[in-house]
Amino acid sequence: MKAARLYGKNDLRVDDVPTPGIADDEMLVRVRAATVCGTDLRMYANGAAGIDEGRPLTLCHEFAGTIEKLGKKVKGYELGQRVSVAPNIGCGICDVCVSGDSHHCGGLVAIGVHIDGAFAEFVRIPALAIAHGNVTPIADKVSFRAAAANEAFACVYNSFERYGVNPGDAVLIIGAGAIGMMHAKLALMAGAPTVILNDLSEERLAQCKAIEPRVITVSTDLKDAVSRETNGGGANVVITACSVPAVQEQAFGYAALNGRVNFFGGLPSGKDARLDTNQIHYKQLQVSGTTRSSLCHYRKTLDLISKGLVDIDPLVTDSYRIEDIHRAFENAAAQKGVKHAIEFD
Numbered sequence: 001m002k003a004a005r006l007y008g009k010n011d012l013r014v015d016d017v018p019t020p021g022i023a024d025d026e027m028l029v030r031v032r033a034a035t036v037c038g039t040d041l042r043m044y045a046n047g048a049a050g051i052d053e054g055r056p057l058t059l060c061h062e063f064a065g066t067i068e069k070l071g072k073k074v075k076g077y078e079l080g081q082r083v084s085v086a087p088n089i090g091c092g093i094c095d096v097c098v099s100g101d102s103h104h105c106g107g108l109v110a111i112g113v114h115i116d117g118a119f120a121e122f123v124r125i126p127a128l129a130i131a132h133g134n135v136t137p138i139a140d141k142v143s144f145r146a147a148a149a150n151e152a153f154a155c156v157y158n159s160f161e162r163y164g165v166n167p168g169d170a171v172l173i174i175g176a177g178a179i180g181m182m183h184a185k186l187a188l189m190a191g192a193p194t195v196i197l198n199d200l201s202e203e204r205l206a207q208c209k210a211i212e213p214r215v216i217t218v219s220t221d222l223k224d225a226v227s228r229e230t231n232g233g234g235a236n237v238v239i240t241a242c243s244v245p246a247v248q249e250q251a252f253g254y255a256a257l258n259g260r261v262n263f264f265g266g267l268p269s270g271k272d273a274r275l276d277t278n279q280i281h282y283k284q285l286q287v288s289g290t291t292r293s294s295l296c297h298y299r300k301t302l303d304l305i306s307k308g309l310v311d312i313d314p315l316v317t318d319s320y321r322i323e324d325i326h327r328a329f330e331n332a333a334a335q336k337g338v339k340h341a342i343e344f345d
C-alpha cells in the first residue's frame, strides 16, 4: 500500500509499504479521507523525537474509512462498517483516564503521532483503542471527509464547553482557519447573532464568508469593529484560534464585562505572552485554555454533524491524492484553502 511517511525534518516520502497485519484483538481500517492538521505541519517542519531515517512514521491522526479486517476477538463491529477513529489512546487505568480525560494520560499513544497514522491506504487500530471506544460508527449521510475533520472539531467542542455561548452573545474569533470556522459554526448553532471572524488575510476571510455568510469578517481595526458590532459593550466570548503572542496579549481588550476568553491556540515553545491581568480583575473575565479532546467530545461532535446541527463538510476545501501530499502540505502551510484532505477511492 502507499503511505506518506515522515523521516525527519522536511522529509516526507510516499512509500510503497506492506499492508499492516493485525492481531486477534485489532482491526484494519481502509482509509477513505484523512485531513491535514497543524500537528502534521509542525511535525513536518520540525521533525519529531523518535522519527529518523531508520524509524519513519506515517503521519495523520484525523481520518475515517471502512473496516477492512476484524480480529476474531473483536466484538461490536462489522466488516465494511463506516467508522471514524479518535486518535488518542490512553492507558485506560490511571485516574486521568478513568476521569474521562484519556487524551491527557501520561502514557498517551496517538495514532499518527506516536504510531503509524492514516496518510496511507490502510491503518491498523490497536486493541486498546477498540476497547476504549475510539472507533465510532458513522451514519451514511456523514461524509468521510467531515468524519475525518471531526477530530479537529472535537477539540473545538472541548473549548466551546469551557467558554459557553448563550443565545444573543457576541463572539469574536481571532484566526480564520478551519479551527476558527469551527468555533464560528458552534457559536451560530448556539444562538450567537454576532460572530466576528478576524484574520490578517483578506483572501482567507473571503473564503470563510463564502462558506458561512453569517460571519462578520474583519481584517483591520479590530477594536473599532468589535465596538461597532457590540454597541460599545465588547464581545461576550473571545477565542484566540492562532498561535500568536500579541493576539493573546490583546484578547482581554476585546472582551465585555463578565466575558469569557479562551486561548485555543497554544504558543510555539519559547514564546511567551504578557497578559494584563487587571482586565481579568476589573472586567470579571473568565479565562480558559483547552487542548485536544476526549472520546466523549469526539462522539458528541459526530452526533452534531449527523443530526445536521453543524455542517463542517464545506470546510474541507481541497482534496488530493496521496501522491500529491506535498502540495497539500504546502497549501495548508501557506494558509491557502481552509481544510485539506487526502482522499482514497
Ligand SMILES: [Zn+2]
Residues within 6 Å of the ligand: 037, 038, 039, 061, 062, 151, 152
Ligand atoms: Zn488534528
Ligand SMILES: [Zn+2]
Residues within 6 Å of the ligand: 090, 091, 092, 093, 094, 095, 096, 097, 098, 102, 105, 106, 107
Ligand atoms: Zn491513563
